[in-house]
Amino acid sequence: MNAAIKSKDDDMSFLVQEPEPLDTDADASPEPGGLVARVHAQLHDMVLKHEIPLGTPISERQLSLQLGVSRTPLREALRRLEGEGFIRRSRGVLEVRRISLEEFLDLLKIRKVLEAEAAGLAAGAIDAATIDDLRQRLTGLAEAERPDNHERVSLDLELHRTICAACGNESMARLIEELRRKSMLFAAPPPPQDFRASVAQHLALLDALAAGDSAGARQAMADHLDKTLANVLSRLLKR
Structure with missing residues (x-):
């Protein structure tokens, strides 16, 4: 397909x-x-x-x-x-280059494993100022009358990169970055069907990271990527 x-x-x-x-x-x-x-x-x-x-x-x-x-x-x-x-x-x-749906799904499965682990390793390792800044910007995005999807994509990218930078494993961070780049060759990320629910996923992830909750951060990242996949597949089925 x-x-x-x-x-x-x-x-x-x-x-x-x-x-x-x-x-x-x-x-x-x-x-x-x-x-x-x-x-x-x-x-x-x-x-x-x-x-x-x-x-x-x-x-x-x-x-x-x-x-x-x-x-x-x-x-x-x-x-x-x-x-x-x-x-x-x-x-x-x-x-x-535009990749196929099959390749996108394969990449997302690998990303889920690696990025969940990176989130667990980064829990408690990101400074409070960085987390507060991301939280304020995400909250502002959710409260906007007309949320900017381009800004959402940029914030998502920044959050994922912040986690990778704090995970303490440079090889894992480089591999995640490469996988993320390639997965973005499938399509421009569509706005989530529930924009504020997407922001809530990121905020839950930030909360776990700030609290040093490794298990919670792993689960929050895995849930976020599962919902990202569900959003993409839902859009495809409606075409």
Whole structure:
């Protein structure tokens, strides 16, 4: 089954990339921590947040202007993304790859195991100021008259990354980040059918983390991912 959910972002055009000679900027050095690494990280986040729509031709010109870099480091970063399987070349045009439902389900199952464990390890290890900030922003999102789904996705990403950073296992954190990025290639996350229930899941997770409740944090993360899957499948069945 290769069904996918489309968001309004799917209608955005990133235009077809224009062939141009490669420039020779000195700032294109691909060493770790250099410009190419920064652009690569920025593009990863744009893919994660669906700021580059799935299945839409990528415009090097537009990305170059948006990121404030020349074509050479941008092209090197795009080559890296292509090698990692996040973008692909279709009929000579680069676009963000869309994965199948089967692959998405497999990735989510693995994420559930790893992210629940990461949450358990991070319980009690995140400073109170960070938790309070996330809690206030989530509460504000829930209380908004017209909640912003893009902000919800950004907050969800920040919360998951905060947990990974505090879990004390760098290898696990890197693997979770990679799995999360790949799972986001299925579709732009649809707004939950009950937006405030989704926020409540995150708040319950924050409460367990703040209390140092490892078992509670594991369960809260597992419940959150189960409900995420249920939301996606529910949307598919209604198509």
